[in-house]
Amino acid sequence: xxxxxxxxxxxxxxxxxxxxxxxxxxxxxxxxxxxxxxxxxxxxxxxxxxxxxxxxxxxxxxxxxxxxxxxxxxxxxxxxxxxxxxxxxxxxxxxxxxxxxxxxxxxxxxxxx
Amino acid sequence: xxxxxxxxxxxxxxxxxxxxxxxxxxxxxxxxxxxxxxxxxxxxxxxxxxxxxxxxxxxxxxxxxxxxxxxxxxxxxxxxxxxxxxxxxxxxxxxxxxxxxxxxxxxxxx
Numbered sequence: 001x002x003x004x005x006x007x008x009x010x011x012x013x014x015x016x017x018x019x020x021x022x023x024x025x026x027x028x029x030x031x032x033x034x035x036x037x038x039x040x041x042x043x044x045x046x047x048x049x050x051x052x053x054x055x056x057x058x059x060x061x062x063x064x065x066x067x068x069x070x071x072x073x074x075x076x077x078x079x080x081x082x083x084x085x086x087x088x089x090x091x092x093x094x095x096x097x098x099x100x101x102x103x104x105x106x107x108x109x110x111x112x113x
Numbered sequence: 114x115x116x117x118x119x120x121x122x123x124x125x126x127x128x129x130x131x132x133x134x135x136x137x138x139x140x141x142x143x144x145x146x147x148x149x150x151x152x153x154x155x156x157x158x159x160x161x162x163x164x165x166x167x168x169x170x171x172x173x174x175x176x177x178x179x180x181x182x183x184x185x186x187x188x189x190x191x192x193x194x195x196x197x198x199x200x201x202x203x204x205x206x207x208x209x210x211x212x213x214x215x216x217x218x219x220x221x222x223x
Contacts, residue, residue, distance in 0.1 A: 042216050043213050045211065048209075055210075056210055100144060100163070102211065103158070106155050
């Protein structure tokens with residue numbers, strides 16, 4: 001069974017530029033999560049989708065971050081404009097709707113200069 | 114909101130046993146999970162406790178006391194490959210988002 005796929009793996013941008021990350025969850029997983037992990041810290045949830053609907057986005061900085069999951073499968077996370085403090089690894093995870101285990105992708109390491 | 118506390122670093126020798134503690138404060142509690150993350154890698158699921166008591170999976174065990182808002186991860190017969198960061202995380206209902214602790218960096222020495 002294929003795992004969670006993410007791209008790109010690495011991205012370097014200048015501050016005030018925009019960037020987008022893509023995630024393809026495990027087949028059949030209705031729940032998808034985006035986390036931000038700053039170096040030396042635990043992952044912090046940004047947004048949770050159930051199929052193509054948003055379950056929780058209370059920690060998403062909506063003035064600059066947006067996310068969508070149009071067909072209930074793939075998802076994209078966008079930052080516009082990026083700030084220096086957005087430098088982090090962006091992790092996508094998926095799970096069964098009532099599952100206790102979340103499966104994480106390899107992440108996208110973003111560096112904002 | 115939720116907050117979790119775990120030690121930042123633990124060092125142990127190969128073959129030993131180590132316990133990583135986690136205390137939490139949360140407005141609603143459903144379960145406590147543990148994840149392992151090697152440097153540069155993705156978090157991987159180790160265990161889940163929804164009820165009080167001990168869950169055992171091979172060399173790893175996890176314990177939960179809901180009344181004490183406390184849990185721990187026990188790693189036995191430590192191997193060099195166990196050197197990684199370990200995160201506890203709480204959920205407030207099934208399939209819910211996780212709130213992670215800051216992580217415990219485990220270093221296993223020969």
